[in-house]
Amino acid sequence: MAEAKPLPLWRQVLEDLERRLERDEFTHRFPTDRELVQHYGTSRHTVREAVRHLKARGLVERERGRGGVVTDPSLSQPMGALYNLFATVEQAGRLQDSRVLALDMRPDAAAAEKFGYDPVTPLVHLERLRLMDGEPLALDTVWLAPDIGRTLLDVDFAHTSLYDELAARTGVRPTGGTETISAVVPDEALVEVLELAPDEGLLRIERVTTHAERVVECRLTLLRTSRVALRSTWPSETALEGRVMPPPAPSAEARSQR
The missing domain is CATH 3.40.1410.10 (Chorismate lyase-like)
Structure with a gap:
């Protein structure tokens, strides 16, 4: 049986940050890249890749040079x-x-x-x-x-x-x-x-x-x-079957050529 490959460093950092977010560890401020590099002992590229995934999922927002904030999706x-x-x-x-x-x-x-x-x-x-x-x-x-x-x-x-x-x-x-x-x-x-x-x-x-x-x-x-x-709430897939977007209205130039 082949031995499982270790997770990439950025993924390890990401999973640890997710656990810390679940524990509400970053209530007041999310760390800067420099602070994360020091904490995890890894490269800036690695922590930026981990944070990029958090940002893409809307979990954090970054403020240049000042760390960032944990987003609150409750509203x-x-x-x-x-x-x-x-x-x-x-x-x-x-x-x-x-x-x-x-x-x-x-x-x-x-x-x-x-x-x-x-x-x-x-x-x-x-x-x-x-x-x-x-x-x-x-x-x-x-x-x-x-x-x-x-x-x-x-x-x-x-x-x-x-x-x-x-x-x-x-x-x-x-x-x-x-x-x-x-x-x-x-x-x-x-x-x-x-x-x-x-x-x-x-x-x-x-x-x-x-x-x-x-x-x-x-x-x-x-x-x-x-x-x-x-x-926004959408109909079920069944309700959408057979529906297509209406074609765009013809331009004034196209109408004049009819």
């Missing part, structure tokens, strides 16, 4: 549904707070267009820095229709849900809408406000919600990619 945000970020954080057993940066009435031409209002119409404007366990999670800007939003101008939004307050005071709760998600490279101001790590990106989530087919809210959320994972 999972659903897609394709009208979710409540406040409830998502609370249900994950995390502490949800907000710093209210603005709560007033002011015009905004882009938001007014979505409501179907004149560009100079004053809208209710709420801007919050959303926190999870005391650390920045998202920057949230909301515009509400004035006839229903006025009732919220005296609300303390430090620890409450906008949708819950809206329902309690007006009987209106969003029942539908659309959401567009894109990636954003933050500028220096956003890096400072959201306390972003080097090379950390943001998700830009634009939402328009409706009630009884009427637009009641326009929202822009800038969400830290390191603090949340988006989740």
Whole structure:
């Protein structure tokens, strides 16, 4: 019987790091490459290969020159549904707070267009820095229709849900809408406000919600990619059998040649 070959060094380091992660050994900070080299007595290439596999699986995130952090996948945000970020954080057993940066009435031409209002119409404007366990999670800007939003101008939004307050005071709760998600490279101001790590990106989530087919809210959320994972549920393989993606629409040039 052939003798089993020993595992490559990087694999041995990887398996030991996995065991240490399971023991919550890196609660505050994940070691730098130099610290791992010293601990395991191996080359920088070996530890980098082990860490690369941890990063690929979303278990750690690296900060250049400062080690890294162990990612926390406990906050999972659903897609394709009208979710409540406040409830998502609370249900994950995390502490949800907000710093209210603005709560007033002011015009905004882009938001007014979505409501179907004149560009100079004053809208209710709420801007919050959303926190999870005391650390920045998202920057949230909301515009509400004035006839229903006025009732919220005296609300303390430090620890409450906008949708819950809206329902309690007006009987209106969003029942539908659309959401567009894109990636954003933050500028220096956003890096400072959201306390972003080097090379950390943001998700830009634009939402328009409706009630009884009427637009009641326009929202822009800038969400830290390191603090949340988006989740989508797909049909079973059986349900997908025979389905194909629709062909792309013909270009204007192709249509003109028909």
